[in-house]
Amino acid sequence: MNRPGLRERKKIETLHRIQGEALRLFDEQGYDATTIEQIAEAAGVSPSTFYRYFPVKEDVVVQDEYDPMIVRVFESQPADAPPLEALRAVLADLFAQFTAEDFERIRRRVRLIFAVPALRARQLQQTTATERLLAAMVAERSGRSPEDLEVRHFTAMVVASWIVAIDTWAHAGDEDLVAVMDRCLVHLEAGVPL
Numbered sequence: 001m002n003r004p005g006l007r008e009r010k011k012i013e014t015l016h017r018i019q020g021e022a023l024r025l026f027d028e029q030g031y032d033a034t035t036i037e038q039i040a041e042a043a044g045v046s047p048s049t050f051y052r053y054f055p056v057k058e059d060v061v062v063q064d065e066y067d068p069m070i071v072r073v074f075e076s077q078p079a080d081a082p083p084l085e086a087l088r089a090v091l092a093d094l095f096a097q098f099t100a101e102d103f104e105r106i107r108r109r110v111r112l113i114f115a116v117p118a119l120r121a122r123q124l125q126q127t128t129a130t131e132r133l134l135a136a137m138v139a140e141r142s143g144r145s146p147e148d149l150e151v152r153h154f155t156a157m158v159v160a161s162w163i164v165a166i167d168t169w170a171h172a173g174d175e176d177l178v179a180v181m182d183r184c185l186v187h188l189e190a191g192v193p194l
Contacts, residue, residue, distance in 0.1 A: 012065050015053050016105070018043040022060040023108050031061075031116045058122035061109050067133055069094055074137050083138045087158060088185050095178045103177060110170035127163065131155050161188050 021042035025034045036057055040050040054060045073093045077086035113119040132146070134155040139146040146152070161184040169177045187193075 011053075014043075014045070014049075015063075015065060018045060018050060018053055019060055019105065019109075023105070023112070026061075026112060027108075031112065031119070056122070058119050061112050061116075061119050062122045062126050064109075066094070067130060071133065071137065079141070083141055083154070084158070084185060084189050086141070087134075088182060091178060091181050091185075095181075106166070106177070107170045110166055114167065114170075127159055131159050134158060157188055158185070161185055 018039065022034070022039045025038055025042060036050055037047055039060065040047045043050075050060075054063055070090055073090040074086055077089055081089070113123050131152070135146040135151050138144075138155055139148065139151050142151070144151050162181060165181040165184040166177070169175055169180045
């Protein structure tokens with residue numbers, strides 16, 4: 001897989017620092033009581049730098065760097081791999097790069113998203129953007145339009161599977177995220193039997 005360059009890594013480090021301080025402050029004072037100015041000060045950045053990374057306060061929890069990474073790994077999959085197989089490989093490859101700290105940050109973010117209504121609403125917008133991104137990738141691979149009903153339905157089901165897996169993992173805490181996500185995708189691939 002192509003690794004991000006130095007500049008991109010520095011941006012990700014700053015994003016993680018701001019996000020980490022925000023999560024700490026949310027734990028200490030609550031989401032609503034924490035201001036952007038407090039987060040920026042704790043992270044050692046200006047409020048304008050905060051806004052360059054996160055256009056609104058909700059984004060400090062909802063936003064991450066994973067969509068571009070998913071695109072890079074998906075594009076590196078064999079051209080003849082079916083979309084679901086390629087997406088399963090993407091998750092395995094992507095999560096293999098994550099540290100225990102990365103997984104803990106995801107867990108904290110997910111728990112907060114499910115606890116704060118404003119974050120759930122913002123997450124819905126992010127989910128729609130991810131579905132569109134996946135639809136474009138899947139459409140290109142399958143020679144179809146990203147607007148085809150079947151392409152949109154497929155990518156919506158994949159993203160829904162990811163959400164269920166991440167929520168289950170974040171609240172159960174004793175399973176491996178990769179295994180839970182793969183289990184959901186295998187279930188989807190099997191036609192979602194009960």
